[in-house]
Amino acid sequence: MNKNIILYGAILIFGIAAPFIFPAFKVQLSILCILIILAITWNVQGGEMGYNTFGNILFYGLGMYLCASVQVGMFFPLGEWTEGGGEKTFVHTPAQFFQGFAVGLAVAAVVPAIVAGLIGYSILGLRGHYFAICTLGLGVAAGEISGGIEIIGAGQGFTTPPFPNVDRLEARGEFFYFCSFIVLVFTFLAVKAIYSTRFKLVLNAIRDNEDKAEAMGIQTMKYKIIGWMISAFFCGLAGGIMGGLVGYIDSTDVAFDGREMGVFMVLMAILGGKGTLWGPVIGATLFHIFKEGFWTFFLGWQYVALGVLIVVIVIYFPEGIMGWLREKYPERFGEVVDEADRKAQVTLK
Amino acid sequence: MKIKNIIITFVSAIAILFSTSVVSIAKVVGDKIILGAAISLTGKYSSNGVHTQNGYNMAVDRINEMGGVKVGGKTYKFDIIYYDDESNPKRAAQLAERLISQDGVEFMLGPYSSGLTKAIAPVTEKYGVPMVEANGASRSLFTKGYKYLFAVLAPANLYLDVAIRTAVELNGGKGVRIAQAFEQDAFSQDVRLGILDAAKETGSKIIIDDKLPKELNDMAATLAKVKATKPDVLVVSGHTKGALTAIRQIAEMKVDVPMLAMTHCDAAKLSKQHGKNSQYALCASQWHKTLTYKDDFFKDGMTYAADFEKLFGYDPPYQSAESSAALLVFKDAFERANTFDQKKVRDALAATNMQTFYGNIKFAEGGQNVDKPMVLFQVMCDDAGKCENKVVAPLKWASAELIHPIPKWSER
Numbered sequence: 037m038n039k040n041i042i043l044y045g046a047i048l049i050f051g052i053a054a055p056f057i058f059p060a061f062k063v064q065l066s067i068l069c070i071l072i073i074l075a076i077t078w079n080v081q082g083g084e085m086g087y088n089t090f091g092n093i094l095f096y097g098l099g100m101y102l103c104a105s106v107q108v109g110m111f112f113p114l115g116e117w118t119e120g121g122g123e124k125t126f127v128h129t130p131a132q133f134f135q136g137f138a139v140g141l142a143v144a145a146v147v148p149a150i151v152a153g154l155i156g157y158s159i160l161g162l163r164g165h166y167f168a169i170c171t172l173g174l175g176v177a178a179g180e181i182s183g184g185i186e187i188i189g190a191g192q193g194f195t196t197p198p199f200p201n202v203d204r205l206e207a208r209g210e211f212f213y214f215c216s217f218i219v220l221v222f223t224f225l226a227v228k229a230i231y232s233t234r235f236k237l238v239l240n241a242i243r244d245n246e247d248k249a250e251a252m253g254i255q256t257m258k259y260k261i262i263g264w265m266i267s268a269f270f271c272g273l274a275g276g277i278m279g280g281l282v283g284y285i286d287s288t289d290v291a292f293d294g295r296e297m298g299v300f301m302v303l304m305a306i307l308g309g310k311g312t313l314w315g316p317v318i319g320a321t322l323f324h325i326f327k328e329g330f331w332t333f334f335l336g337w338q339y340v341a342l343g344v345l346i347v348v349i350v351i352y353f354p355e356g357i358m359g360w361l362r363e364k365y366p367e368r369f370g371e372v373v374d375e376a377d378r379k380a381q382v383t384l385k
Numbered sequence: 386m387k388i389k390n391i392i393i394t395f396v397s398a399i400a401i402l403f404s405t406s407v408v409s410i411a412k413v414v415g416d417k418i419i420l421g422a423a424i425s426l427t428g429k430y431s432s433n434g435v436h437t438q439n440g441y442n443m444a445v446d447r448i449n450e451m452g453g454v455k456v457g458g459k460t461y462k463f464d465i466i467y468y469d470d471e472s473n474p475k476r477a478a479q480l481a482e483r484l485i486s487q488d489g490v491e492f493m494l495g496p497y498s499s500g501l502t503k504a505i506a507p508v509t510e511k512y513g514v515p516m517v518e519a520n521g522a523s524r525s526l527f528t529k530g531y532k533y534l535f536a537v538l539a540p541a542n543l544y545l546d547v548a549i550r551t552a553v554e555l556n557g558g559k560g561v562r563i564a565q566a567f568e569q570d571a572f573s574q575d576v577r578l579g580i581l582d583a584a585k586e587t588g589s590k591i592i593i594d595d596k597l598p599k600e601l602n603d604m605a606a607t608l609a610k611v612k613a614t615k616p617d618v619l620v621v622s623g624h625t626k627g628a629l630t631a632i633r634q635i636a637e638m639k640v641d642v643p644m645l646a647m648t649h650c651d652a653a654k655l656s657k658q659h660g661k662n663s664q665y666a667l668c669a670s671q672w673h674k675t676l677t678y679k680d681d682f683f684k685d686g687m688t689y690a691a692d693f694e695k696l697f698g699y700d701p702p703y704q705s706a707e708s709s710a711a712l713l714v715f716k717d718a719f720e721r722a723n724t725f726d727q728k729k730v731r732d733a734l735a736a737t738n739m740q741t742f743y744g745n746i747k748f749a750e751g752g753q754n755v756d757k758p759m760v761l762f763q764v765m766c767d768d769a770g771k772c773e774n775k776v777v778a779p780l781k782w783a784s785a786e787l788i789h790p791i792p793k794w795s796e797r
Contacts, residue, residue, distance in 0.1 A: 060487040063479055120578055121503075121525035121571055183569040184596060191569030191596065192525070193474070193500055198507055208511065209482075282475045284504040287569070288599055290475045335469055339427065 048221070055213045062209035066281055068324045069216035073223050073274040074297065075304040075316035077267040080227065082302065083310030084236060085263050086243030087160070091171030092271050093298035094178050095152060097291035099144035099272030100279035101188055104196040106143045107136035107280075114187055121192035130200040137280060141215075144276030145269050152268030156261040163246070172294070179292035194285040212281045219277060223270045224317070230266065231313055239263055243311075307349050309356025318357055413491075413725055417464045418454060420715070421490035423480040423505065425497050428472025429600055432625050433652055433704050437497045437520055439697050440708025441465055447682050447709075454716050456723055463712065470496055474504035481508040490514070491727055494711055497704070498624070499523030499541065499572040506534050515731045517714050519707040523575045527751030534752040535734050537710045537743070541572050542579030543759050544669035545620055547778050548646035549583040551761070552618045555789055560588035564616035564642075566595040566607045566631075568623030573597075576622045576648060576669075592616055597623050602630055608640050618644045628653040628668075636662035636794075643790030646761075651702040656764050656772035664766045665791040672703040672743050673760050673776050675784050682713060683742040710743035763787060 055062045074096065081089045108117045112126040128136065159170050183191050199208040230236060238259045241249040250256050275291070285291050292298075300323065308319020326345055330338040353360045362369050413419070422441065425434030442465075448454065449462045466488055470477040477496055484490040485508065493509050495502055495518020502521025506529070509516040515533045522541035526534065552561045563584055567573040577594075584591055592614055595607045601623055611619055619642040621631040628649045635645070636659070650656075650668035674686035683689040689709070693701040714737055719725070722733035738747045744757035760782055766772040775785035 062486075063482040067479065121523055121575055123525045123528045125529050180598065183598075191567075191574045192523075192571050193503060195503060195507075195525075195529075199511070205512065209486075278475075282478050282504065283507045284474050284478065284500075286474050286500055286571075289473050289500070293473075293475070296473070331469070335426070335467070338469065 051217050051221070055210055059206065059209075062206070062213050063281070064324070064328060066209070066213045066216045066277075068321060069213070069220040070274045070278050070281075071300065071304060071324055072317050072320040073216075073220050073270055074301040075308065075320040076223055076227055077270045077274075078301040079305045079310055079312075079316045080230075080239070080263055080267045082305055083312070083315070084231075084239040084243065085260065087163075087260070088168045088302070089171045089264075090168060090294065090298055090302070091155075091174040092267055092301060093175040093292055093294045094155075094171075095148035095268040095271035096275035096278070096297060097175075097178060097182070097287075097293070098148045098151060099275030100285055100291045101182065101194070102147055102272070103137070103140035103144035103276030104194055104279045104285060105188060106140035107133070107197055110136045110139060118187060118189040118192070118194055122189065122195045128197045128200055130202065133197055133200045136197070141273060141276045144272045146272075148268040148272035148275075149265045152264045153261055156264045157257075160257060160260045160264065175292050175294035175298050179288040179294065182292065183287035189285070191287070193287075193290075196279050196283050196285060198283070199280075212277060216274070216277050216281075219270070219273050223273075226266075226270075228313060235259070235262075240311075303346065306356055307353070309358030309360070309362075312356075312358040315356050315358040322357070413461065416453075416459070416461050418461045418492070418719070418725075419488075419490060420463065420465045420492050420494050421468075421481075421484035421488060422465055422494040423468045423470040423477045423484070423496045423501070425472040425501070426467075426469040428470075429626070430472040430497050430501075430624065433520070433649075434472070434497045436652055436702050436704040437708045438467065439693070440519070440701070440705035441494060441712060443693060443696060443705070444682070444709035444712035448712060448716055451682060454719050456719050456725065461719075463716075465494065466490060470501060472498070472501070474500050477501040478504040478508055481505040485509070485512050485514055491725070492516075492715065492730065494708075494715075495519055495521055495536070498570070499526065499575065500570055502526060502534075503571055506531055509533055513727055513731075515718075515727060515734055517711045517734065519711040520704060523571045524578070525571075525575070527749070527753040529751075531752055533731055535714070535737070535748050536753050537714060537746055537757075538671050538707050538754055539757055539759050540753050541575035542582065544576045544579060544648055545622070545646050546579050546583045547759060547761050548620070548644070548667055548669065549580060549587060549589065549618065551778055551787065552644050552789075553587040553589060556617065560584075560590060561617035562614075563589055563591045563618045563620060564593035564607075564611050564614065565591060565620040566593070566597050566604055566623075567621075568597045568601060568627050569599055570624070572624070573622040573627070573648075576620075580620055597627065601626055603634070604630055605634055605638065608634055608638050611642060612638065612640050616642065618642070618646060620646045622648040625649050625653040628655055629658065632659045632663045632666065639794040641791075641793045645791060649702075650762075650764065651700070651774060652704050654699065654702075656766075656774060657699075660772055661766050661770055661797075663764045664772065664797075665788055666764045667777070667787075668762050668764070668774070670703045670760050670762055670774075671757070672706045673762055673774065673782070674701070674706075675776055676744065676760065676782055678740055678742050678744050680713065680739075680741045683709065685742050689742050706743045710741045710746065713741045713743075714739070714746055 081087045108114050111132050304320040304323045305316045309315030330341040334341045424438050445463045453460045453462045468480045493516040497520045499521045510531050517535045519537050524540045524542045567577045593610050628647050646667045648669050655663040674690040676686050679685050718733040722729045747756035749755045760776050761778040762774040762776045765775050776782050777787040
């Protein structure tokens with residue numbers, strides 16, 4: 037228990053100090069936080085519940101558009117802001133900017149959760165590949181539809197309110213870093229708390245054998261929907277922050293970016309080890325570092341390098357890093373190993 | 386509980402990794418002026434990204450060969466740090482941040498496309514980094530009050546304005562019926578706004594107004610409608626892929642339309658790729674090699690085109706020419722400012738008034754170039770099937786007469 041507190045304390049201190057230790061990396065660090073949030077929330081579905089979704093990008097993009105729209109719409113006419121690719125510019129006062137952003141984030145969390153509930157009710161009856169393909173369509177459809185809605189800028193894109201002019205040049209980077217870091221801590225603690233309840237066991241039961249779980253009297257549909265709503269809540273928050281951080285929302289390239297973010301969140305969770313609490317965190321961190329490294333040192337070949345990394349993961353770490361560690365050092369995960377018994381099993385195989 | 390140790394080791398490993406990679410490159414190292422640029426080397430804009438990069442590189446080499454930049458009595462050479470933005474605005478904004486805060490770049494060159502420029506401009510503006518960009522034409526870039534953004538090109542809404550006006554003129558001053566299809570991106574949508582304005586002013590009617598997806602490779606639905614409604618003008622804009630798709634399918638479906646106006650014909654190397662099928666297409670262009678502008682570095686358009694072809698093996702599209710011009714603008718501004726102070730360089734840029742092989746360059750308040758008109762060229766082929774782009778409007782630069790209406794497919 038003591039060690040736990042030391043560990044969490046160390047990470048927390050590192051998180052708070054990071055933007056000051058590495059002032060040049062604030063944007064990368066903020067994106068790292070966002071990636072970890074996405075990986076953790078994907079893991080609730082894909083890892084714990086066994087429903088491989090590509091649809092979480094829908095909530096991320098929705099959160100992004102909602103947050104920016106609310107932030108603008110609270111003080112200025114949204115239609116005029118986005119008209120003609122954003123020809124008119126209204127300037128937010130600092131108070132308006134932060135108020136708008138706070139309310140925007142709240143909306144960006146709640147609405148996607150409600151949407152997840154509604155969509156989930158209709159498609160969570162699908163299983164396996166059917167569910168994966170269906171959710172893949174959700175993200176693509178959302179991208180195309182939002183690219184046709186004039187009030188949010190359609191194909192022209194949506195420029196989010198510029199950060200108010202304050203004297204400190206670093207203020208913007210620090211603000212978005214701490215927003216994403218706080219949301220990350222909040223997400224992690226919430227998911228950790230949820231994983232310590234019966235809820236997680238139900239999700240695992242659904243993953244392992246949904247019919248049996250149902251036969252035991254668990255209302256699986258209810259749990260599946262709630263699980264997805266929790267994911268959507270945090271995905272929306274992550275999207276809202278990301279929109280402000282990037283400063284420009286494009287329907288298919290930034291918001292409903294299923295090709296990149298949508299795939300990355302799956303990849304990160306698998307790299308770290310799905311179905312574990314720390315797996316997605318480690319996976320996302322490693323992935324981000326590798327990616328940034330590849331983009332710097334293998335310019336032009338970065339996707340090839342990334343592809344090789346994925347192949348290596350699949351071949352050597354099919355269970356992810358946490359899964360591999362667990363197999364290698366089971367006693368460190370608190371598992372009692374009877375050496376004789378293990379040997380006997382190996383010989384049997 | 387030893388798993389915690391692993392995590393602790395892991396966290397410290399990341400910390401070390403981060404701290405070792407903090408390498409800052411100052412903007413002027415020794416005798417080098419280092420410019421930063423995020424360019425689309427992969428993704429949907431990769432071909433135009435390469436045109437842009439080729440243009441930048443050629444100008445850098447040329448300026449360096451011809452004596453470099455003289456500031457404060459010392460001679461400097463240009464150098465560019467490139468990153469690949471994958472044609473993705475999110476990535477581009479991130480890279481701009483990285484170029485400025487990690488690599489210490491103090492002067493930037495623009496990316497390819499309006500969308501990416503829109504994503505980068507807020508970042509350069511925040512840090513007060515002067516950016517001369519050559520490929521972001523969206524009108525909304527110039528109405529935001531950006532102080533550090535300078536574009537050597539004319540805004541996107543003017544691209545096909547001339548085409549509509551010409552069509553109306555040829556129609557005896559009466560409004561025409563326009564069919565249009567635009568990709569869902571910032572640039573093409575801005576071209577669309579320009580057409581809407583022109584249509585309103587000339588009393589023309591828009592009978593088809595379609596949106597094309599990004600990564601487009603099919604517009605048969607639009608063309609089927611065009612076949613049925615017989616408009617006077619068909620306007621298509623969607624970067625390189627839009628131009629290629631339109632020509633391919635118009636030829637396949639034998640769509641007859643009196644005027645076909647497009648963008649990106651030269652970037653798509655239409656006349657080379659589609660030969661006679663691309664004949665009569667009317668294209669908006671920022672530049673054409675036959676224009677008679679001159680400067681000391683590239684002499685004129687024809688010489689630029691010949692030198693470019695020697696280096697890269699193809700005729701330069703205007704995307705390359707305008708990119709080269711961006712460096713001429715930077716050189717000129719550095720020398721006039723005679724310092725590397727960002728504010729002073731910015732003021733020098735704002736006061737730019739020069740002629741390059743690409744055209745006259747003079748920036749308006751918003752940063753757009755107001756001294757250079759758009760030109761329209763038409764793809765024209767001889768009997769042997771050899772096709773060329775010839776300027777047809779404005780009349781001052783025209784090297785051939787506009788062929789209108791386009792002959793029907795049955796008569797070709």
